[in-house]
Amino acid sequence: MNSFRLFLFLSVVSFSFSDESVISHSHHILPRPLILEYPETIETQLRNSGEEIDLECTSWRFAVEANNLSPWKTIPQECGDYVKEYMMGRGYRSDLDRVSKEAGEYAKGVELNEDGKDIWVFDIDETLLSNLPYYIDHGYGSEVFDSVEFDKWVEKAMAPPIDSSLKLYDEVLKLGFKVFLLTGRSEKQRGVTVDNLINAGFRDWDQLILRAPEDHGKKATLYKSEKRNDMAEEGYRILGNSGDQWSDLLGSSVSIRSFKLPNPMYYIP
Numbered sequence: 001m002n003s004f005r006l007f008l009f010l011s012v013v014s015f016s017f018s019d020e021s022v023i024s025h026s027h028h029i030l031p032r033p034l035i036l037e038y039p040e041t042i043e044t045q046l047r048n049s050g051e052e053i054d055l056e057c058t059s060w061r062f063a064v065e066a067n068n069l070s071p072w073k074t075i076p077q078e079c080g081d082y083v084k085e086y087m088m089g090r091g092y093r094s095d096l097d098r099v100s101k102e103a104g105e106y107a108k109g110v111e112l113n114e115d116g117k118d119i120w121v122f123d124i125d126e127t128l129l130s131n132l133p134y135y136i137d138h139g140y141g142s143e144v145f146d147s148v149e150f151d152k153w154v155e156k157a158m159a160p161p162i163d164s165s166l167k168l169y170d171e172v173l174k175l176g177f178k179v180f181l182l183t184g185r186s187e188k189q190r191g192v193t194v195d196n197l198i199n200a201g202f203r204d205w206d207q208l209i210l211r212a213p214e215d216h217g218k219k220a221t222l223y224k225s226e227k228r229n230d231m232a233e234e235g236y237r238i239l240g241n242s243g244d245q246w247s248d249l250l251g252s253s254v255s256i257r258s259f260k261l262p263n264p265m266y267y268i269p
């Protein structure tokens with residue numbers, strides 16, 4: 001027992017001496033705690049700044065979805081990695097699933113008339129079809145929109161479906177809604193758009209409305225409102241509307257219920 005105590009004592013003494021020798025080498029240069037904590041402080045700062053950017057970009061994305069932002073052309077530069085992670089990770093898909101699920105619940109609860117005038121309006125890009133393969137190559141919205149480049153992508157008719165939207169689409173058709181597709185794409189792109197929709201699994205829509213020459217240059221909110229006004233004048237009842245932009249949903253002849261799909265990559269006024 002005594003020898004154990006002696007061992008402990010010697011250990012403490014030798015530790016103190018070795019500790020002392022560190023101090024004696026350095027205490028007149030920098031105070032010891034600062035030397036020992038320096039690397040950890042940098043790490044903490046880096047971690048905190050990462051958390052800070054994450055927090056700010058989450059607030060920014062919330063403001064996008066709540067339509068609280070002034071018109072914007074690109075995502076904030078510091079949110080590039082954040083948006084990429086959101087789009088490629090589980091967040092985007094989970095948010096999409098939630099929107100379609102809620103829309104489906106609502107659709108099931110609606111009592112339809114027998115006259116075939118109850119309709120559901122769907123936008124196309126980032127609502128039925130995903131242009132994520134294009135945006136992967138264009139910085140997830142950190143580059144200013146290039147309509148020439150984007151049209152080349154549209155011409156390929158290769159956009160995959162948004163699966164949760166395809167499910168909702170089939171559900172509302174089965175329930176007896178008529179489906180109208182209302183897109184900002186040009187009438188010139190009708191052929192490739194039909195091909196792409198069919199290849200992606202979308203069928204049996206009642207109308208596909210694209211921008212005619214006289215619609216070019218109109219803000220999306222106005223163009224889409226005018227088209228919905230026409231539907232209302234023809235006696236259709238717009239009971240549901242799905243779109244990734246507020247300009248798909250706001251304006252006149254708005255739907256009884258509107259469903260906003262997530263899209264932090266671009267803004268269309």
Ligand SMILES: [Mg+2]
Nearest residue numbers: 123125126244
């Ligand atoms: Mg869209």
